[in-house]
Amino acid sequence: MTGLRVSGYGKIDTSRTLRFRFDGNSYFGHPGDTVASALLACGVRVVNRSFKYHRPRGILGSWVEEPNAIVDLIVNARRTPNCRATTTSLLDGMELFSLNGYPNAACDRLALIDKFARFIPASFYYKTFIWPNWHIYEPSIRAMTGLGTASLDWQASFYAVQQNIDCDVLVVGGGAAGLAAAKSSAQAGKSVILVDDRDAFGGWLNEGNHTVENISSEAWIRKQIEALQVAGARMLLRTTAFGIYDHNLVTLNQVHDDGRQDTLHRVRARLVILATGAIERPLTFSGNDSPGVMCAQAAASYLHRYGVLVGKNIAVASNNTLTDEVSAAMRRAGAEVSCIDVSELDNVTYQHNDLKLQLRNGIRRSVDTVLMSGGFTPTVHLHCQAGGKLDWRDDILAFVPRSDLEDVWTIGAAAGEFNLARALESAFESASGRRTKLGDRSWHLQSAWPIPNSKGRQWIDFQNDVTLKDIELAARENMVSVEHLKRYTTLGMANDQGKTSNMPGLAAMAAITGKTIPETGTTTYRPPFVPIPLGSFAGTQSGELFAPIKRLSLENEHKASEAVFREYGGWLRPAWYGRGEAQQHVQREARIARTSAGLMDSSPLGKIEIFGPDAAKFVDFVYYNTMSTLKPGAIRYGFLLSETGVILDDGVLSRISENHFVVSCSSSHVESVTLALDIWRQDQFDADRVFILNSTAQWATLNVTGPRSKDIINSASLGFTVDDDALPHMNFVSFEGVRISRVSFTGDRSYEINVSSNEAGDYWKKLTNAGREYGACLLGLEALLILRAEKGLIVVGKDTDGETMPHDIGFPIPRQKKQKEYVGKRSLFTDEANRADRRTLVGLSVDGHPLATGSHVVQHQNSGYQSIGFVTSSYVSPNTGGPIAMAMLREGLRRIGDTVNVYHLGEIRTAVVCNACVLDKDWERLNA
């Protein structure tokens, strides 16, 4: 192909020049050019090497269907991999690289591979490199084949804008049919969005000299756009509708050629009209992948859109009369054009930038370009994604959408209407909602599908290097279903998703198996229609914005005390206080909390209020424990179960008054527990007699724990004091809107002060000041976990899992005694729940360094080991003076005192099974 720019054609601005480099050489183009049109105009013939055989490849198509011309590009020092040269607008200073040539596409050392092609058919690599392990060979094979090079600094700058739009009618495709349908709909008073992935509306009308409704196509397009503007329609160019989802959600990706990130639009349309056009199919003949062999309509596109004549000496091989127009246009532009009967064409070879044609009658001819057309494939992707079916039409040799979707209509060439008049008729139908009988079509085509067992190498999938022989091989190995064929040969699996190859491929399989094409069927169409940058899906939802974190009202106070923050169950909380080595601070805090006191911000603890005359009945039902016997002012520890009997959450319940309770649940389970309770309330109770309110965020919870906790509270000038008679363990008192609960999460005497979040700062300041006099410390989450583990106090979800029931962790009484019905009750008495060898909670005592959390307790079985449990928590305790651990162990309680083996990363250590509570076994510290 020796492309050249011809005057009088194209819509590019030749008054300005854009310079760019391709594989190290300098070229130039003009504003309005794509990378592909500029390369063609500069006479670049070989733009890439093929994926597997490293064959030289030229440009085949002119838009999204292009399988060969894939490049990496650098703009403004940013590298973007795998860009389609045909759809990428040319920018000044662009640096382009072909993907698969070493060192470049024009001259590739690995071209030698093609000489061995017949030894490496489909699935060769998987069959050959199976021993001892594919992964040994994978890296070097991938390096020889792979696609573009991703750049790591790309991601950081990628924040695509995402927008939601609602409309009556979304028209996808702004060609003749799309424009007409959009205009009619907009003029009927509907809100209309019209999108097209090109940089101008008009579609196929821009690729020839046409007359529409008695005026030139250019004037007609202008008239439609003006009418759409007057009617208030929204029009988006460079915007691809790449997916359609439930309830008519259509996703659009808009490209900005000024260097901005793409924009993602989520459109909810009551009616979607698909005017997505059709894609020309290549012919299948020997050497059809030679550089210089191109689809006919693509050549028309390059001429009329960009003023590029793709060759001077052109042979046209086509199975249809629609190509006559292209031949005439090439002639008018100055090319010498000869037409070849499709059935006469034997093979094409590429030699010294020329193409040698061999016809079946023995005649040889030399040309610089071959234009081919095997008919048109309607672009039915969105129709199929929406769940629509396809019908085969023998008269046009194509699948067309069945009219089976109420709110997704297909019109124009996408519906198989390749004649302008009929395409327009179908557009007006869609706007009016009435289907009519269309006029006769005025063009013809003959069948020209791949012929099995013909000689030479005939390409079906250009991008993934799948030939007709590969499909024959797949058929011989019984991969006859199109879905198997696809995965076995990788037909249609490249980033062009088989836009030019799927139809020839399945037609070949149909011919081999003796079935018809509709019997053979198509593979499934899935989004996205074209490759979409991951950044468009992510938008700004990355990093902290992906899952916004919850913050404490006292965060600034903690920062002033040098807190180091970590995320715990969605909350940003102090892990420990103090700079430098973490363990040292964690150990110090855990020690001081037992010797003096620790102050802790427990505000994320759930506070779910339950009110109403049926509140007591309700808590009895949702709790494992009997709660209605609580006296107002008292607190009880209990479990919430799911109907499977598994522990959902643990925590304390306070009875504020006869008809008012407060559920205190784990900080990370507040939302799920609130929802579970509310569903039980509405499902099983009279929703007028019991109410639920999650008031977690309104309250701050300040915790004082340790032997000096009472002294600290009483000397802090809080406006109240506490004494053990008025406030014994598991009771609370209220004082002017402040609730002081005597509950313990550490096993020590502890107080929980619940105040309004607004007043928390004042209380925290007073408590920390008073604490200083008693040598108390600020207590982070890490030290709290140690304190809990010392007492064998579990953390639900860490020490328990999806099988743990209350009687597994030492709470068997309600199961034995509670008569009333409660959530999960029946599940606690199944054969499984009754098993004597269930895993139960125990402690493990070891010497030396602590056990690894997650390591398994094992016993010998046959020649190996069998797991009988696992470590759920493991810490170094400053208060017991060594490592401590909790584990869920099969028949754990029976094994107390036994020595067991603990396996971790190939190493086995011994540990002694003990009670989970290893400090203050008589719980005397609660009142110390």
Place this chain on the structure above:
Amino acid sequence: MQIFKCPFCGTRNETEFRYTGQVGKLRPEPASQIEEGEWAKYVHFTENVRGPSREIWTHMTCGEVFFMTRDSQTMRVLATEALRRDTQ
């Protein structure tokens, strides 16, 4: 992304909703008189109707539990209605 209509809040994205259960499936009680098989059926088995299906859903952002009839084949929402009018 489907759009559901909460009887109280109006139309919202499906991400705000949670499937809650099958209509007419009663909780077998009391536990002491329920066979293991019957209980397992209640806990683990849900009908998977093809076509119009009446279901219980929860709009998580407002907390209301309601009935929704939807076509499991076309994904069309046929009707939503408040739970309580039905129970009274």
